[in-house]
Amino acid sequence: MSKCENFFSSAAIVHFLVLMFGAGAWIAVNGVWVELPVIVYSTPEGWTLPSYLTVILQIGNIGPVLVTVMQTFYPKYFHQNAMIYSIVGIGTLSCLLLSFFWDTTAFIAGQSRSVALFALWFCLSFVDCTSSVTFLPFMTTFQALFLSTYFIGEGLSGLLPSIFALAQGVQNVQCVNTSHTNATTNVTTYSIVAEYENARFSADIFFVLLCIMMLGCGMAFVLLNHLGVAQKFYAPPQPKYIKVKTTNNPDEEGTGFYNSVEMSSSGSTTPANLDSRISVIGKPETDQSASATVLLSAKSNQLTRGNYAYLLVIIFFVNCISNGALPAVSSYSSLPYGSLAYHLSACLGNMANPVACFIAVFLPMQSFVGNGVFTLISAALGSYLMLLAVQSPCPILINETTGTVLMILAQILFVGSVSYIKISIAQIFRSRGHKKSLIWYGAVVQAGSLIGALIMFPMVNVYSLFISSVPCDKSCF
Numbered sequence: 001m002s003k004c005e006n007f008f009s010s011a012a013i014v015h016f017l018v019l020m021f022g023a024g025a026w027i028a029v030n031g032v033w034v035e036l037p038v039i040v041y042s043t044p045e046g047w048t049l050p051s052y053l054t055v056i057l058q059i060g061n062i063g064p065v066l067v068t069v070m071q072t073f074y075p076k077y078f079h080q081n082a083m084i085y086s087i088v089g090i091g092t093l094s095c096l097l098l099s100f101f102w103d104t105t106a107f108i109a110g111q112s113r114s115v116a117l118f119a120l121w122f123c124l125s126f127v128d129c130t131s132s133v134t135f136l137p138f139m140t141t142f143q144a145l146f147l148s149t150y151f152i153g154e155g156l157s158g159l160l161p162s163i164f165a166l167a168q169g170v171q172n173v174q175c176v177n178t179s180h181t182n183a184t185t186n187v188t189t190y191s192i193v194a195e196y197e198n199a200r201f202s203a204d205i206f207f208v209l210l211c212i213m214m215l216g217c218g219m220a221f222v223l224l225n226h227l228g229v230a231q232k233f234y235a236p237p238q239p240k241y242i243k244v245k246t247t248n249n250p251d252e253e254g255t256g257f258y259n260s261v262e263m264s265s266s267g268s269t270t271p272a273n274l275d276s277r278i279s280v281i282g283k284p285e286t287d288q289s290a291s292a293t294v295l296l297s298a299k300s301n302q303l304t305r306g307n308y309a310y311l312l313v314i315i316f317f318v319n320c321i322s323n324g325a326l327p328a329v330s331s332y333s334s335l336p337y338g339s340l341a342y343h344l345s346a347c348l349g350n351m352a353n354p355v356a357c358f359i360a361v362f363l364p365m366q367s368f369v370g371n372g373v374f375t376l377i378s379a380a381l382g383s384y385l386m387l388l389a390v391q392s393p394c395p396i397l398i399n400e401t402t403g404t405v406l407m408i409l410a411q412i413l414f415v416g417s418v419s420y421i422k423i424s425i426a427q428i429f430r431s432r433g434h435k436k437s438l439i440w441y442g443a444v445v446q447a448g449s450l451i452g453a454l455i456m457f458p459m460v461n462v463y464s465l466f467i468s469s470v471p472c473d474k475s476c477f
Helices: 004-022 027-034 036-043 046-057 064-075 082-100 113-133 135-139 143-166 203-226 272-277 285-300 306-328 329-337 339-362 370-392 402-432 437-461
Strands: 106-108 110-111 172-181 187-198 242-243 260-261 278-280
Touching: 004 143, 004 203, 004 402, 027 036, 027 046, 027 082, 027 113, 027 203, 036 046, 036 172, 036 285, 036 339, 046 113, 046 306, 046 329, 046 437, 064 113, 082 113, 082 135, 082 203, 082 278, 113 339, 135 143, 143 203, 143 339, 172 339, 187 260, 306 370, 306 402, 306 437, 329 339, 329 370, 329 402, 339 402, 370 402, 402 437
Parallel strands: none
Antiparallel strands: 106 110, 172 187, 242 260, 260 278
């Protein structure tokens, strides 16, 4: 085998490992979410289950907060690889425990609650939220060409569980007419009873599959750290720079023009050996005017305060409705059309996210007006889904195939549009924003998600503004 072929085969191995590693980022949370149509009727919370999980998911953001505090105030005690090993281990174990205890309940304040599911869901939320601030920094260990592979892997974290869920199917409900004759009065009564058809495999097996996928993520991380082939593609250490004045002309004093000097990684930097230890990479003075023009052009392309306010309001709004409000009432907007409709909307909607992200990477929306238009489209789709939830258990077109199709399409297009907006604005911040722009972006994302979840939780569980029904209820006919 030639050196060129050996290089590409080695790169393919590393790309595959990075793909597996990236897939573990959000695979557990996405996996449990697409499994809700299968388990929702088996939990005491019933249709209110998504509202509980949405709030617990936001509490899981304590993980990134702890990581940020450790990195800022106690950096010598923070070890990134140890943190990744820990969260991957917790995620793998939690998925395994879910397969045994997801339906375990306990009485709290006189009501039966899914305590095991909630506790393990919090662990998975902690793991996946923390992966956002640990996995990506780890990828800086590798050459830049592997970063795109990592993001594709993150997309698979939504795609793979959805594929498994579609293969699993859902518990279909058959409405059967039954009769009962009273032996004393000889009166026969007729009723409709719901009979459930089991899915192709149980929720227990599905959670085991999630465990295997998390285990694959952990194995990939181990190999990326210790495999010799992977170490060949580590990024070189970043050089340090100093500013050295390169002119002795008194007329040029105070001009502020310095050449950039790249320091060697070791050795003395005294003037006696400076020439042998550094390489001057600055531009000659004749290029100063051209450099100034480029700098002024770049500065004029930066975001203004008004731009920041506009884009951050959009990010706050779309995350409030997409990560907080609508997920909390997803059962009310989907289940009236049947378990299969809920199953398809959850799976296909989850698959729309990586597709939209893939499109946004190559065709991002850089126009402010364009992002505003997409936001209005998302708001219209979200309003339709919220209308269906408010009208539950008898939303519009409930007994029509058209109603089911419209609900599923609205869910797919809504998830796709908000995902496209998020990636597009993140790219605008990255290319034209301040160095702290993405920090503001992340903070507003979490704030919007949290507020949306907190607003909807009392509406669902305290004020009972959304109404559920039982299978085969004929009140809407």
